[in-house]
Amino acid sequence: MKIIIRFATYQVEAELYDTPTGQAIYNALPLQRNVNTWGDEIYFEIPVKTTLEADAKSAMSVGDLAYWPNMPAFCIIFGPTPASTGDTPEAASPVNVIGKLSEVDLKNLRRVPDGENVTVEKAG
Secondary structure: OEEEEEOOOOEEEEEEOOOHHHHHHHHHOOEEEEOEEOOOEEEEEOOOOOOOOOOOEEEOOOOEEEEEOOOOEEEEEOOOOOOOOOOOOEEEEEEEEEEEEOOOOHHHHHHOOOOOEEEEEEOO
16 A cells, blocks of 8 residues: 655655554545654654554564554654664554555655654555
8 A cells, every 4th residue: 555655845655564554544544744753753643543463563674664552653763763772763662563665765854853744645
């Protein structure tokens, strides 16, 4: 399920996986929110409530998209977070991995400030 994530000066394509959480988020699109940043993670609250899936985890890979049920939030993970002990991205607590960025542009992702508007929509 292809999506587009649009910030004020940057946009990136991504894929949502065909999982219960990925489907629920895809069905809720389009979404427009203001973002928060946490190290090399951008996250924002979404109106989708679901539970952790069996393969939920905290250890992430660069470019992962995740669903954090505590807020609930859509998370874009592109590097270490304050929870990381090294260079490996780490979520604050277990999350559902829901997709992947098509490319990881660290320069542009790191320029997205707290409070910037983001739109997530279905591609095509």
